[in-house]
Amino acid sequence: MDLLEYQVKEWFREIGIPVLPSQRIDHPTDLKRLKIRYPIVLKSQVHAGERVKAGGVRVVETTIDAIAAAQTIFNLPIWGELPEVLLAESKYDGQQEVYLAVVLDTAVCRPVLLGCKEADIDWETAGERMQHVVVKQEFSPFYARRLALKMGLQGTLMQSVSSVLEKMYQLFVQKDLDLVEVNPLAINAAGQVMALNGKVSINERAMNRHPDIAEMAAKIADGHSRHNGNLRDWNGLGKQRKIGILGNGTGSIMATCDLVVSAGGKPGNCLNLRHAFVTDTSPTTFCDRLAKGLNILAADTSTQVILINLLGSIPQAEELAEVIAKFVQNDNSDNGSRIRQESAFPRLVVRLAGSDFNVAKNFLATLKTQDDTLIMVEDLDEAVAQAVRIAKSGVYNKV
Missing domain, CATH: 3.30.1490.20 (ATP-grasp fold, A domain)
Structure with missing residues (x-):
């Protein structure tokens, strides 16, 4: 769960990170x-x-x-x-900006301090300029100073940035977080530092240890519910529902979402199937996550279309078709038809790119569905156009 900036700034202020x-x-x-x-x-x-x-x-x-x-x-x-x-x-007049973060690295199961002398980061090439320090033992100010030195900072600026990093780590541990980010940390002409923007990602598995955070999460969920209601009246697009997106990579999901917006559609939930969901407590396969992702998006009453965009290669590519077919056939069953009349099953627009998917594409192309519940498309632009067209047409009216 990610907090909004004003909530992040409240936590920063309480812990002693300088904010405006x-x-x-x-x-x-x-x-x-x-x-x-x-x-x-x-x-x-x-x-x-x-x-x-x-x-x-x-x-x-x-x-x-x-x-x-x-x-x-x-x-x-x-x-x-x-x-x-x-x-x-x-308003703050900064002369220089840097990037700082404390993140949980699940590969090494340790917190990692990140820092870069450029706040406007191009993540494709960030590895060339991003400095990092793994916190291997009990945290001490040594780790923060070491990162500041690796970033090329000196004197009082090194001390100021180190102090901010120490407090970020303190917040990271106190609240059981996955990420604390300051982007940017601005430095004015006098050498004073200021957190102009920040991001906090909460570890949802640890939420039961923090009643205050659980209460905040409930308010955020309630706000999203009311927010979705407000969107129905925005700009006369009340009948246009959202397009849920399933992909197997952060880059492809972001690109798909951008194309949906450019085509006049409204992206809904976007799920990356490459990684396990935060609620998964045991190992999962790609097809497990695909089945769960389809059910999550179908349960969201604001989702009218599910756009599946899978690239390259995945394990269990042949089984993928069976998962999608089972989902669609459940919609076509008597029970599924009843559910669809009551809550409206979303349509599926599927784009599979890569030779590994040939068997799955051939199988899905032969699948018979009612009302074109499943649409197979080769080109991503065409897939997006189909999804936006269905969403705007309001073929299924959700309750």
Whole structure:
């Protein structure tokens, strides 16, 4: 579970990580009672990235401009998500920005400190510039200083960055987190550091040890439910439902999601089948995760289309067709038809790219379904176009 920025900043403030004066904005009129001085930065509070490119971050200098900007941002969906809250924050003049993170490396089962002297990271080539230190024993300030030195920092700046890293690690352990990220940590002309943005990912298996976090998770889930309801009326697209995406890689999922947005569709849940789900307590196969992913998306009443985009090679490629066929045949059964009348089964648009999938493609091409429940497509652009067309047509009206 990922927190929103304003929630992350509250935790940062409590642990002693430097953050700017800020105020939560639930409605544009709240800006009439703003307690921080202009100029300010208004930030959309959504889980999606690329807020700046989408127009979800605005710098304003007067109350009138702030209210107008807030009205725009509240009605601006980013990757299909509308904000329920904005964050108003003081503007900061940074001369330099760095990236810091504490992450749980499941390969070595140890926390790892990450740092880069560039905050705007190109993750395709990040390995060339990203420095790391594995925390092999009980944590001490030595680990933080070692990372700062590997990043090429010196003097008081090294001490300031090390101090932030120590507090990030303290938060990481206290809250049982998978990730604590500061991106960017800005440095002004006087050498002072400030966490301008942050990300926190909570380990869901550890949530029962933290009643306060469990309560926060319940509120987030309730907010998503109300958020989905609000989206039904957005821009007259009430009949257009979301497109759930299943893929076997982060890059392919992000590319598919971008294409859906570009084609005028609304992405829903996106599940990466390459890795186990956080709720899995025992080893799983790819086909196990495919079956579970299909059921998760089908259970979401906002999902009208499931777009499956699998690339390259996977284990159990031949069994993949059986999983999809079983899912579709359950829809075509008497029980499935009844369920579909009550809650509307989503359609499947399937694109399989790679010679390993030839057997699966041939089998699925012969599968007979009702109402074109399953559509096989060779080209990704065509698959996206088909999914968006079905979602906009409102063929199935979910309850």
